[in-house]
Amino acid sequence: MCYTLSMDKVEELLTRGVEKIYPSKEELEKVLRSGKKLKIYQGFDPTGIQLHIGHMVGLRKLKQWQDLGHHVIFLIGDGTGQAGDPSGKKHAREKFLTREELRKNAVDYIKQAGKIVRFEGENPVEILFNGDWLNELKLVDILNIAGRFSLQQLLERDLFQQRIKQGEDVNLREFLYPLLQAYDSVAMEVDLELGGSDQTFNMLAGRTLIKKMKNKDKFVMTTPLLTDSRGVKIGKTEGNVIALTDKPEDLFGKIMAFPDDVIIKGFEYLTNVTAEEIKRIEKELPKGENPVDFKKKLAFEIVKELSNTQDAEKAQKSFEQTVQGKELPDDVPVFQYDANGDQDIVSLLMQTKLAASKSDAKRLIKQGGVSIDEIIIKNLDEPVAPKGGMILRVGKRKFVKIKTSAR
DSSP: HHHHHHHHHHHHHTTOOOOOOOOHEEEEHHHHHHOOOOOEEEEEEEEEOOOOOHHHHHHHHHHHHHHHTTTTEEEEEETHHOOOOTTTOSSOOOOOHHHHHHHGGGGHHHHTTTSSSSSSSSOOOOEEEEEHHHHOHHHHHHHHHHTTTTTHHTTTOOOHHHHHTTTOOOOOHHTTHHHHHHHHHHHTTTTTEEEEEGGGHHHHHHHHHHHHHHOOEEEEEEEOOOTTOHHHHHEEEEEEETTTOOOHHHHHHHHHOOOOOHHHHHHHHHHHHHHHHHHHHHHSSOSOOOOHHHHHHHHHHHHHHHOOOHHHHHHHHHHHIISSOOOTTTTTOEEEEOOOOOOHHHHHHHHHTTSHHHHHHHHHHHHHHOOOETTOOOOOOEEEEETTTOOOETTTTTEEEEEETTT
16 A cells, blocks of 8 residues: 555656656656655845745745655855856846855845745755855866866857847856856756756756766756746736735735636646646536636635645635725734825835835726725826725735724
């Protein structure tokens, strides 16, 4: 019985939420069936302060490896981040972060990733920083790494070819990025590297380098990107990052805004819903209709994983009440307004924390996402006379009730 269960878990590890395995699924499966435990890693460059829902795909796969008893490394790229990963970038970066800035960004990464993988307890995930070895490389070391690759090999990258054709710069700093990431595999002597499919070139560079420098074979497992049918990434669009640390109500609402064609991918990549159940959902998805019930199930499952069942239930109730039922939530935050006279709407949005900045406030107003007592505000310069009991609303889920000294 245990043997069969183990076989099922290995098959799930190698197929669900996996795009490709190098050199092949068959070779990796053979190693795993032998009972050998592998050292695997995934790297995260802290160019921002938040891990988003796109990262959840890889983190869930790391947890599967962890649960099967393998040595998992969560690598923070405070070294590679200084070079700037060109993956997915159509233009050269205008700014490169320092190691100090990158480490500062990574302060909460462990807490965020800890929503999915275990850094304590049984078989804890190991935390490493690649700046610890990359920043110690001497000139001769860098030359030795670079000497293992040809210019033609690096220029083969589709991304670089596209930039050259479009007359865009290929910054040499970015050009060297694959070599630095490749050296991570050598420094840690890993058996497998995990990463999104947009990292394939970098990860295969590591496979090449560890073979040449250590005569060691390394597997590469790529995970699919969470995208819609047009190839647009979900979860990191400008102004709408779906962070792992979002409040359950906000997370639920953002998932409800997923395009319909992402529902099945969402269940497969981001939840523990069984493959059989996902197939049933796929058959029952209404054609040409709004599949709101299936989206609510998806949102519930994701919030439950990142928080707990109670928070998921509360988030769903809030969505049904405020968005579907167009009612106010039970716990509308109160803002004490003590100034006299009219107030411009942009300043009021900032004071109530419903907008992060003036530009954010203006964007929300232009998009028709701001209302007072259900009346949409269209004029950026519109004066507002705050009154007790007034409801200021942004989007479908953010509310503030104004309280004045008079009430």
